[in-house]
Amino acid sequence: MGLPILLNYLQSPAHKSFVNFDGHPNGDAMDLGWRNKYNNPNQPLYSLGEMQVLGAQYFKDAGNNIALGAQYDNERDVWVATGHMQYAAIVKVGDILTRSSQMGNMGDSGKSFGAHAHIRMCFVPKGTPFIWDALFNAPRVNPYDYIYTTPEMDVLDMKAMPNDWASITDDDSLVRQDGKFTVTFADGLNVRKKPSVNSERVTGLSKGQSVIYDNYIDEEGYRWVSWIHEGIRVYGARRKLDNSEIYGDAEFLSKEPSRPVSDVGKSWTPKSFPLKLYPQSTGGTNYGDSNGDRSYTILSEANGRVQIQHKLFDAPQNKVWVTKSDGKVG
Structure with missing residues (x-):
C-alpha cells in the first residue's frame, strides 16, 4: 500500500510564525521562527498535509526530528522532515496524519540557537522505501516553493495557499500523457468516475467538445483518457483497443511548466517607516533603516522579498530588497 495522497498543497506546520x-x-x-506578538516559542507543530509518519528520531544536529511522507503526484512521493522539536514526536511511525494532527512542538533541541522549526524536503520516485540516509542524501528542494500559509494562519512572509491543486489517483496503472481530447462521436461521451462502462457517470461531453487530459489507462477493452474535473479525477473512453470504435481525437501536447505569478512592474508602497532595506533576496546583512514617503516600482521578486530602486539610500545603482509584506502592491 502506498503513502497517503495529498488533498492540497503542503501547508505550514507552524501556524503562528515567520519565514x-x-x-x-x-x-x-x-526555518520558521516564533512571533514576539504571540510569545509562542513552543507552539504546536502540525502535519503539513495528509501524510504518514516515516521516521521519528533524535539527531545530534537536528535534535528531535520527524519525517512525513505522501504521494505528491502520479510519479513522485514527497518527504518532509521537521527538526529541533522541543520533545520527541507525539505520534509514532506508521501513523496517518491529517492537517489538524499535532506531531510535536517547536523547540531548540540539537544544534540550535533558539526555538524554531527546521524544514527540509525532497521528492523521490513513487514507492521509494524510507530510510533516514535516503532522505539526507536525496537532492533537496527549497521548501519555500512548496509550503504555503492558509487564511486561518498568521505566517509572516510565506506565500498564500493557491486554489488550483489537482488531486491524483491511487491507480498505479495510469500512464502520464498530456493531450487535448475532442469528442467526435455523434451521441457524445459519458464521463465516468472510474475507467469502466459500469462506473458512476459524473458528467458528459457533446460532439465537438474538448478537454485537456494528463493521463490515460487501458481497461475493459477501452483506452480511457483521464483529467481532473471539479477536483476529482474522471475518465472518458477515447476508443476501443482494437480500434473498432473511436469516440474522439487526441492531440498530444508538450506541456509547459506553470509559471509563478509575478508582481514585477507593479507599484509597491510601504505600510510604515522606517523601512528595512536588504542587499539581496535571501539572508545577508540588513542595510539598515531608511525613511521615505513614496511608492516604488517592483524590479524583481524572490523569496518573499521585492527589489526596488531607493534613491535615498547609497546602494549599488540604488537597488535594494525589501520584505514584500512590509508594503502594499498596486
Missing part, C-alpha cells in the same frame, strides 16, 4: 530567510539563504531548507 527566517537568513537561516538558509541558499534554499536547501527553511
